[in-house]
Amino acid sequence: MYTNSANVAERQTAPPSLAISTVIFALRPSEASGRPTLWLPLVRRIREPYKGLWALPGGPLSHSESLPDAASRNLRETTGLAPSYLEQLYAFGGLHRSPTQRVVSIVYWALVQPTEAALADESENVRWFRADKLGDLAFDHNAIVDYALWRLRNKLAYGSIAYHFLGEYFTLAQVREVYEAVLDTSLDPANFRRHIKATPEIEETGEYLQGGKHRPPRLYRFTGRPGLDPDNRSTP
Amino acid sequence: MYTNSANVAERQTAPPSLAISTVIFALRPSEASGRPTLWLPLVRRIREPYKGLWALPGGPLSHSESLPDAASRNLRETTGLAPSYLEQLYAFGGLHRSPTQRVVSIVYWALVQPTEAALADESENVRWFRADKLGDLAFDHNAIVDYALWRLRNKLAYGSIAYHFLGEYFTLAQVREVYEAVLDTSLDPANFRRHIKATPEIEETGEYLQGGKHRPPRLYRFTGRPGLDPDNRSTP
DNA sequence: ATCAGTTTTAGTCATCTTGACTTTAACTAG
DNA sequence: CTAGTTAAAGTCAAGATGACTAAAACTGAT
Numbered sequence: 447m448y449t450n451s452a453n454v455a456e457r458q459t460a461p462p463s464l465a466i467s468t469v470i471f472a473l474r475p476s477e478a479s480g481r482p483t484l485w486l487p488l489v490r491r492i493r494e495p496y497k498g499l500w501a502l503p504g505g506p507l508s509h510s511e512s513l514p515d516a517a518s519r520n521l522r523e524t525t526g527l528a529p530s531y532l533e534q535l536y537a538f539g540g541l542h543r544s545p546t547q548r549v550v551s552i553v554y555w556a557l558v559q560p561t562e563a564a565l566a567d568e569s570e571n572v573r574w575f576r577a578d579k580l581g582d583l584a585f586d587h588n589a590i591v592d593y594a595l596w597r598l599r600n601k602l603a604y605g606s607i608a609y610h611f612l613g614e615y616f617t618l619a620q621v622r623e624v625y626e627a628v629l630d631t632s633l634d635p636a637n638f639r640r641h642i643k644a645t646p647e648i649e650e651t652g653e654y655l656q657g658g659k660h661r662p663p664r665l666y667r668f669t670g671r672p673g674l675d676p677d678n679r680s681t682p
Numbered sequence: 683m684y685t686n687s688a689n690v691a692e693r694q695t696a697p698p699s700l701a702i703s704t705v706i707f708a709l710r711p712s713e714a715s716g717r718p719t720l721w722l723p724l725v726r727r728i729r730e731p732y733k734g735l736w737a738l739p740g741g742p743l744s745h746s747e748s749l750p751d752a753a754s755r756n757l758r759e760t761t762g763l764a765p766s767y768l769e770q771l772y773a774f775g776g777l778h779r780s781p782t783q784r785v786v787s788i789v790y791w792a793l794v795q796p797t798e799a800a801l802a803d804e805s806e807n808v809r810w811f812r813a814d815k816l817g818d819l820a821f822d823h824n825a826i827v828d829y830a831l832w833r834l835r836n837k838l839a840y841g842s843i844a845y846h847f848l849g850e851y852f853t854l855a856q857v858r859e860v861y862e863a864v865l866d867t868s869l870d871p872a873n874f875r876r877h878i879k880a881t882p883e884i885e886e887t888g889e890y891l892q893g894g895k896h897r898p899p900r901l902y903r904f905t906g907r908p909g910l911d912p913d914n915r916s917t918p
Numbered sequence: 919a920t921c922a923g924t925t926t927t928a929g930t931c932a933t934c935t936t937g938a939c940t941t942t943a944a945c946t947a948g
Numbered sequence: 949c950t951a952g953t954t955a956a957a958g959t960c961a962a963g964a965t966g967a968c969t970a971a972a973a974c975t976g977a978t
Binding site for chain 1: 696697698699700742743745746747748749770772773775776777784786788
């Protein structure tokens with residue numbers, strides 16, 4: 447970007463550069479228990495600063511792209527996936543986020559469905575990590591992920607966002623597993639059922655999930671669109 | 683910025699420029715009823731585009747300023763005030779927000795206390811408006827104010843932010859007036875009292891507000907710091 | 919001094935919500 | 949056909965909420 451030729455004086459007068467990054471969440475089965483847990487893809491940095499460390503997918507904002515389009519492109523280019531949910535997280539603009547230049551990063555967070563997430567590209571430089579076992583990331587990306595996790599948990603607790611982790615049809619037990627994985631608690635199945643069934647956006651279908659070992663659970667469908675940000679309004 | 687000399691080709695390759703704007707809320711007595719209502723200061727644009735229209739205070743991000751510092755500076759330069767609360771609202775980056783160039787605006791919102799707000803500078807080009815009677819603003823600023831209002835109401839309903847509209851000591855009736863003004867409802871005084879007294883951050887003082895016409899109300903104090911964003915974490 | 923008017927403060931009561939728990943229904947594996 | 953397991957519905961007490969009543973404490977006018 448500006449780092450190649452710019453000397454110190456030029457760097458200090460150049461406007462802060464603008465980047466887009468994305469925190470991408472998906473549920474994948476834990477290796478140990480097989481239960482769903484939170485994962486996110488990171489990319490390995492192939493140049494300085496922080497060469498070799500893992501970082502959030504991101505890049506500069508091109509002139510003709512909207513902010514959410516740029517975030518979607520990040521997501522597609524690194525994982526090959528399309529998000530089922532995408533929301534702006536925060537604009538991070540601290541003076542010393544990058545040692546070489548002033549960068550303001552507008553960060554988005556996304557949810558992808560597990561059927562897709564299973565197909566996601568992985569390579570030497572792109573790998574999925576458990577959200578609770580990340581190690582040290584480049585820049586301030588640990589803090590960004592922490593904040594994204596906080597927002598995700600908040601949205602899950604109050605809003606109706608869990609369904610974007612799931613496919614079109616799902617059982618109430620699957621919804622409960624999403625809550626249990628993200629909030630890291632266990633929930634009473636009966637009370638959880640009552641709670642979910644009270645939300646009008648959940649529609650009962652006539653279908654049942656067959657092939658399980660026990661009583662076949664009814665399938666449900668989510669009929670709400672996410673609340674809207676200014677781009678696409680949603681609830682804190 | 684870039685508009686002076688840049689031709690069309692240069693504009694399309696130049697990186698999007700970055701600006702900071704601020705939505706500043708304060709309670710002031712309504713002319714009609716005398717009850718507190720929501721107001722915000724706007725500045726008149728003195729050049730194109732949108733010359734003559736009212737707009738949110740804002741400006742470019744200087745190289746050595748953090749984002750909240752830039753927002754505070756906006757606030758101080760236009761109104762002479764220091765905010766009692768400041769939080770990032772959203773980064774607006776639509777392609778056609780400004781007709782002349784691509785601008786990404788990181789918008790903050792602030793609360794100021796009415797004792798200060800009464801002293802705020804006003805001039806030919808800086809004036810306070812009732813938040814519900816703004817008319818057409820420059821750029822996408824009507825949408826930005828709408829979103830800021832939505833966030834304010836949300837935070838007020840769930841978080842503990844009302845106190846930043848008030849001074850250090852306040853009566854419970856004053857808190858109720860804040861809620862009534864911002865949410866535009868009327869609330870049962872007894873139930874509201876019970877609700878507020880259940881929050882641990884509200885501390886009873888031994889003092890009473892004297893000089894009123896009726897039974898003197900007890901004064902309270904807010905002892906909580908606002909939750910924290912990544913800069914300064916807070917609740918949806 | 920007293921009374922009417924107003925606001926603060928405390929309290930009651932029925933309704934709604936929530937968390938812990940029990941029971942019945944429906945399936946599979948052996 | 950039975951034991952084991954999950955789905956689904958229901959019960960019950962505790963806690964929160966909304967509508968309302970009433971007492972306390974002050975001012976200003978009579």
